[in-house]
Amino acid sequence: MERKHYIDNLRWIAILLLFPFHTAQIWNGGEYSGFYIWSHTNNFMYAFSTAVYPWYMTLLFVIAGISSKYALKKRTNKQFIVERSKKLLIPFVFGVLFLVPVMTYIAEIFFNGYTGSYINQYILFFTKETDLTGYKGGFTPAHLWFLLYLFVISMIALLVIQIQRKRFPKLCVDKFSYGMLILLFIPEWLMLYVLNIGGKSIGQFLMLYLTGYYILSEENILQKLKQYRFISLGLFLISVSAYTYLYCFGNMRNELGTGLFVFFGWTGILTLLGVGQLYLNFHTKLSEYFSHASFPIYIIHQPVLVVVGFFALKMSVGITIQFLLIALLSFTATIVIYEVVGRIPYVSMLFGIDRRVK
Template identity: 45%
Template sequence: MVNMRKYYIDNIRILCILMLFPFHTAMIFNGWGENWYVHSKALFGATMLDLAVYPWWMSGLFTLAGVSAVYSLKNRTVKQYIQERFLKLFIPLISSILLVIPVQAYIADRYFNNYIGSYIEHFAVYFSLTDWSGYDGHFTPGQTWFILYLFVISMITLPLIIWYKNKENKISGKSMTIMKIVPMFLIILLAAPILDIGGKSIGEFAADFLLGYFILSMEEVQARLEKYRIPLGLAWVILIIMRCTMYQMSISHGLLWEVQQRVLGWIGILAIMGLGKKFLEFNNKFTQYFTSAIFPIYIFHQSIIVIVGFIVVQTVRVPVIQYFVIMGTSFILTIIMYEIFRRLPVTRFLFGIKKDRRNKLKRTINKSNGKLKC
């Protein structure tokens, strides 16, 4: 059986998930007035980092999910696909909202509102709804909004995907020239107002997902992105510089800002896929480890950053040092938490953690060679 796995897709996803640590640590130091769950003195570098990363980063994760759905449905029936979405997205979502996310709202309430009750007592506050952010101590899905959106989008787009799979006349990858692919940011822009909840649009991310599924999953398109990786990469960098400059010029609201965000997001996705196909198509022990770890890392990381940040901003005086201490410590603790939870059947089930199949694979390979070794 031919291995259809695209290692560079996995590796781009790994890099995006590892970007969580500098990105969400930077939220503690953002300069646009968002208190987040813990806040310290604004840092210019942290502010620019978040402004530069967000437009292509989260959109990219939804797009990669759309690309991956193509390969997932090649190996699964529709029923198996739905079951997999339920087990790997819905159950971890509920588990996280009950067991992982509440600590963020609790710490926000303590930090900003001087809440003095216990963590258990705070659940009465947490399970009441205000603006969904959790910055005031009330309910929030926290970082698992991505899992919630991905589950919803996976389900609502499934009828369209099934219809297309059964359709005889499909989109031709050969016809998808770079001049047709680049303007597709307009689809994302037009979808952005649909079901926009707190600045996160289900319509926009569904458009990313579907463009990944229908367009960027095609071999001809991926080859074309690799061919044009240099101009796409240069355009990506220029658009990032433009966005940071616009912010400094106080052009951070209105139609121009919204259009620029979607252009930057789409060009960033195209550039990352083109560069990734050229330079990231490899598989080693590091990538194997993080391919399995990235989903639980996503679930755990933000709560740990908030806990560590709460302690560090009150004990370390220099903001730059705070930043690197929070980021480094949070990464280590997140990996430790993952290592503990992946060894326990209950937490593996609750948080969608894959079983470690490396030893089983080694035994299978050795057995096939007539040398069974454990």
């Protein structure tokens, strides 16, 4: 089967987008809007992060579902489980124990005026009462929630797939019209309320994973998305404009806003899959590098960014310079760390790096 390089490219591009996205969080919509450090509200940064959030994580779950379709054609169930454990579960446990406390240490200093040692803060990390965000200190899975969710969802989906293969072996889902594809945002919206933990729904992401596996991996469906890409783009641009304005400046926090949030994210996925087939289906040394590095970059990037941001905010320079310094320096430092740990036996596995990949 010919590899769809645009799927790989969409994944690493979305992950690299986390550098400007999480940097913008430092100037998001209020001290308690959610990040480990905060300067003040900047409307452009607030709008930017609001416009990115609804589609980039959902896209990653859809891509994971599509990728698992191809993976299970070449791997046994046991091989799939072992691979996912090495890539997701081991880095999650390691990251929560050794990477995430770095961010909560910074948060304790920044928001709570903490003056104790890192070791004492490490004890606080496991004992302090917390809302699981860690934005003001205390235990949190932080950005590594994605690894845990993806592992759990992968295992649930594997069970669903095995049942489907036995009970409904001739399941056909490639006849969806484009209009039906658009309307799939409705079941996603409904599933948003299933096992929603801190605003991150296992039900929603499982739905997206299975949609990627069963529907958006089908060639007929992908051709429809390419054919109707301009309609998807139009719906995406209208919904992103409406949602961003109403959320940031209209204080929209109701059920209609939630529906618009889901619709906006879903049309973004359809647009990217349609447009990506035309413009992102390439393979270069750079794209291959970031395809292999994307998950380790995801694991490493946020602790680095929070530390860089903590010191950058002390500099007497404008927002633009601070933003560029934080995004570029954290990106550079993340790549350096990736290159270093990737060369250390056993340690590389803790960061989800496959040392067999050249």
